[in-house]
Amino acid sequence: MRTYNFLDLFAGAGGLSEGFIRAGFNPIAHVDADEAACYTIKTRMAYKWLKSINAEEVYFQYLSGEISRTEFYSYIPPGIISSVIHKEITTETLQFVFEKVDLFLENKKLDLIIGGPPCQAYSIAGRSRDKNRMVGDKRNYLYILYAEFLKRYNPKYFVFENVLGLISAKDFDGISHFEKMKNLFQQCGYSLEFKVLNANDYGVLQNRKRLILVGKLGNYEGFYPNLIKEKKVGTxxxxxxxxxxxxxxxxxxxxxxxxxxxxxxxxxxxxxxxxxxxxxxxxxxxxxxxxxxxxxxxxxxxxxxxxxxxxxxxxxxxxxxxxxxxxxxxxxxxxxxxxxxxxxxxxxxxxxxxxxxxxxxxxxxxxxxxxxxxxxxxxxxxxxxxxxxxxxxTAYKQIGNAVPVLLAEKIAHALLEGW
CATH class of the missing domain: 3.90.120 (DNA Methylase; Chain A, domain 2)
Structure with a gap:
């Protein structure tokens, strides 16, 4: 069976990525502006490589403080560490990020892009605290740069995650950012379907609702991943x-x-x-x-x-x-x-x-x-x-911003079933 390659944009601490890796997808690169979160993913990728060669004890030596992070990373192939790209995605940095991703792709096909821009500008709580209700905040427009990755790599699918407030957040002209976003993604050649998912319906013991938009290259209907709700299994x-x-x-x-x-x-x-x-x-x-x-x-x-x-x-x-x-x-x-x-x-x-x-x-x-x-x-x-x-x-912040790993894994498995 072929392994599908993915790119994680606005990756954060890697909750979404971890779920897709568990389902069998192969990460080509991760991109995020938060330096601490990038180190978190570097360390996670390092651990996965060590585990693949039955050398996890090096990881636990690091966690126990016996060796420094620099020493720990010295055990890992440099390409694994450098595939985590610490860079804010802007118009000015876009070409740099493209070149890095191309380097790690090594002429392979990029099958999937996952991730969603920072949610503060879309969240209802964020808008209530801001005197301008986040209108004009540059983070509102990161989806435009997301679309540039769709145009360049033409993945078969993309999975875009964000808060429910995205649906109601409006631009200067009164038109919702979500409508503008969908129009742009459709112009890139993608059919779109979205749902609001509650993590608690899929095995996560947390009442957490998120908007999950899935795009598929071409003209399709009824392709949204078939996620089966689960009975509660714990407390x-x-x-x-x-x-x-x-x-x-x-x-x-x-x-x-x-x-x-x-x-x-x-x-x-x-x-x-x-x-x-x-x-x-x-x-x-x-x-x-x-x-x-x-x-x-x-x-x-x-x-x-x-x-x-x-x-x-x-x-x-x-x-x-x-x-x-x-x-x-x-x-x-x-x-x-x-x-x-x-x-x-x-x-x-x-x-x-x-x-x-x-x-x-x-x-x-x-x-x-x-x-x-x-x-x-x-x-x-x-x-x-x-x-x-x-x-x-720093740990609390990364954890609070993350997608629950189990929800991400369920989405990934369901996506594979309809691939």
């Missing part, structure tokens, strides 16, 4: 249950071992591959004391009444905000007994108030590893920083 408690219990400020960025296997979901979703597993970034924030008091109130209320804590009901001595009439759900427990969590977003890098751990004894916000598990990243996936030293905030 949030199972996602966290085998990780060592830690307090606020506790844990380790370096390698630690999970406890005895807890529940079937972790294996079914490929977060874990065996009973015990070494993992990283199970490393909790040092939350402030008054926040920890509020966390206790939130967890107790959920456990007793299955109710969410309203900011208006917090004792006055613990309040730090004067606004008690809006944004009342500032503190929210990741409920252990539900088959889904709230959406993990990049704001988790700012604070953990919306992601309180459900175990009252631990009394903290969730760790990067727990957030990554909600996004179905495997435990051996490491999130890098620019410096090479562990950075919790």
């Amino acid at each position: 949030v408690a199972e996602v966290f249950g085998d990780l060592p219990p830690i307090k606020a400020g506790g844990g380790s960025a370096r390698l630690s071992e999970t406890t005895e296997y807890f529940g079937e979901y972790l294996l079914a979703s490929k977060i874990k591959s065996k009973n015990k597993e070494r993992t990283t970034l199970h490393w909790a924030r040092p939350n402030k004391e008054h926040d920890l008091e509020i966390y206790k109130l939130a967890v107790k209320l959920w456990n007793k009444k299955k109710a969410r804590l309203s900011y208006a009901d917090i004792p006055d001595r613990l309040k730090t905000q004067k606004n008690t009439s809006s944004f009342l759900d500032r503190y929210k427990v990741v409920a252990a007994d539900l088959p889904f969590s709230q959406t993990v977003v990049a704001h988790i890098s700012k604070d953990g108030h919306y992601y309180i751990h459900p175990d009252l004894r631990q009394n903290r916000s969730i760790t990067p590893r727990e957030a990554a598990r909600l996004q179905t990243f495997p435990d051996d996936y490491y999130f890098e920083s620019v410096s090479g030293k562990p950075a919790r905030t």
Whole structure:
């Protein structure tokens, strides 16, 4: 069977790419403007190569701090590391990126392009915070550059992912960016079909809706990947249950071992591959004391009444905000007994108030590893920083911006079935 080659644009930390690789697609290159995210993908590609030659121990030496990132990369063929292109895609850099991609293609056919531009300019939350409602933001027009890749490489398919706000975001002239985008992609020769998918319908224990647009070169109808919805197979408690219990400020960025296997979901979703597993970034924030008091109130209320804590009901001595009439759900427990969590977003890098751990004894916000598990990243996936030293905030941001790996894999398998 032929292996299909893909290019990942606006790749982020590689959640979408990881799913397509699992389904059997071959990555030619990844492109992203975020340097830390590029290091994350470089490290992931390095690990996959080491695993292919049964040399994973070098990876774990790096994760344990025995060797530096520079030393770690020295074990890897240079082409694997350099195929991750750290470059903002602009009119000025387009030719540079083309030349890099051409180099890695080596005259092979590019079958697929995946990825979606940064979503902040399209998101409803982003528009509500911006005085111009993101009108004129340059990120609104990155789809025009995306189309340049379609024109150059003419892949059979492309998969474009973004937030639901893209559908309603409007340009200066009042016409939606989504309509302009679809018109442009059609001018490039593609038939288009799109759906709003909720990751929770496809095995991800997270209520996360995303717009998934699929393009197919030529004139077609009814080609959208046939994704089959799944029955719920686990609870949030199972996602966290085998990780060592830690307090606020506790844990380790370096390698630690999970406890005895807890529940079937972790294996079914490929977060874990065996009973015990070494993992990283199970490393909790040092939350402030008054926040920890509020966390206790939130967890107790959920456990007793299955109710969410309203900011208006917090004792006055613990309040730090004067606004008690809006944004009342500032503190929210990741409920252990539900088959889904709230959406993990990049704001988790700012604070953990919306992601309180459900175990009252631990009394903290969730760790990067727990957030990554909600996004179905495997435990051996490491999130890098620019410096090479562990950075919790940077990891949270990459995790929150990612596409859940399991959803990406389901899309990839369904795409293959109709290829």
